[in-house]
Amino acid sequence: MVLGFAMGRLKFVSSAEATTLNRIAFLILQPALIFPLVNGVDLSAFYFDAIAIYAVAQVVVFTCALLVGVFILKCAVVEAWLLAMATVFVNSLLYIWPISSFIYGDDGNLPITAVVVWDATVTFAFFIITTDLLVNKGQSVAQSILRLVKNPVLIAITLGLATNVLGLLAAEPILVACKFAGAGAAPLTLFALGVILSGHRLLPTKKVTAIAAIKLCLLPVIVVVLLQWGDLPVEWNELLLLNAAGPSGAMAFALAMMYKVRTDTIAPVIIWTSVLTLVSLAWLA
Numbered sequence: 522m523v524l525g526f527a528m529g530r531l532k533f534v535s536s537a538e539a540t541t542l543n544r545i546a547f548l549i550l551q552p553a554l555i556f557p558l559v560n561g562v563d564l565s566a567f568y569f570d571a572i573a574i575y576a577v578a579q580v581v582v583f584t585c586a587l588l589v590g591v592f593i594l595k596c597a598v599v600e601a602w603l604l605a606m607a608t609v610f611v612n613s614l615l616y617i618w619p620i621s622s623f624i625y626g627d628d629g630n631l632p633i634t635a636v637v638v639w640d641a642t643v644t645f646a647f648f649i650i651t652t653d654l655l656v657n658k659g660q661s662v663a664q665s666i667l668r669l670v671k672n673p674v675l676i677a678i679t680l681g682l683a684t685n686v687l688g689l690l691a692a693e694p695i696l697v698a699c700k701f702a703g704a705g706a707a708p709l710t711l712f713a714l715g716v717i718l719s720g721h722r723l724l725p726t727k728k729v730t731a732i733a734a735i736k737l738c739l740l741p742v743i744v745v746v747l748l749q750w751g752d753l754p755v756e757w758n759e760l761l762l763l764n765a766a767g768p769s770g771a772m773a774f775a776l777a778m779m780y781k782v783r784t785d786t787i788a789p790v791i792i793w794t795s796v797l798t799l800v801s802l803a804w805l806a
Contacts, residue, residue: 525715539716552677554703559681768794
C-alpha cells in the first residue's frame with residue numbers, strides 16, 4: 522500500500538493504471554486465491570454456531586452502517602452499500618491470521634479460517650451480486666443473471682464449494698498454480714489502493730470517521746453481546762472478538778473500483794481502521 526501511495530504521488534502509476542491492476546487482481550488472482558482455500562478446507566472442523574453468531578453480528582452492523590450512510594451521511598445508495606460492507610468485511614487473512622497464529626499457534630488458525638471461508642464465499646458473493654444489481658438496476662433479469670454467472674469470483678466460489686462437498690480435491694498441480702497466482706491478489710489490490718489514496722486527502726472526513734467508528738466499535742460490541750448466547754470454546758470466543766476488532770478489508774474498495782463507485786471515502790476508511798487497530802488489537806491480544 523505504501524509503495525502504491527509513493528508511486529502514485531511520484532506520478533509513476535496513474536489512477537487508470539491502478540484501475541487495471543485492480544481488475545487483474547479481482548478477476549484473475551482473487552478466484553485463484555479463493556478456489557484452493559474453499560476446495561481444501563475441512564468444513565466439519567468448524568463450529569457452525571460460531572459462524573452463525575458472527576454472521577448475525579455482520580447483518581446488524583451492516584444494517585446500521587447502511588442506514589447511517591443513506592440517511593445521515595446522505596451518500597448515494599451504492600456508495601453507502603459499499604461503505605457498510607467495509608464495516609463488516611475484515612482484513613482477516615493478512616492482518617488477523619498472523620496475530621492469531623503468533624498468540625495461539627496452530628489452534629488459532631481454525632476460528633480465523635472459518636471466518637475467512639465464510640467471508641470469501643457467502644459474504645463476498647452476496648456483495649458482488651448485490652453491488653452488480655444496484656449498479657446495473659436498469660438491465661433485465663436475464664442480462665443480470667448472464668453477467669453474474671460469468672463472474673470469475675463467483676465461479677471460483679461455486680466450484681470450490683461443490684468440489685469440497687463432493688469430496689473432490691483438486692489435483693496438486695492445479696492447487697500449486699492457484700496458490701502461486703492467488704498470492705498476488707491482496708498485494709496487487711493494496712498497491713492499487715495506495716495509488717488511489719495518493720490522489721485523495723488523508724485527513725478523515727465526517728463520513729470516514731463515522732464509518733470507521735462503526736467498524737471499530739460497533740462490530741466488536743455486537744459480537745461480544747451475541748457470544749453470551751453461544752456455548753463455544755474460549756479460544757473461539759476470543760478469536761471471533763479479535764477478528765471483529767480488526768481493520769476493514771480491501772474488498773469493498775476493490776468492488777468500488779470495479780463498478781466505478783466513489784473511492785474517496787472507502788479507501789481512507791481502510792487506511793484509518795488499519796492504523797487505529799494497531800492500538801485496539803494490541804490491547805485485546
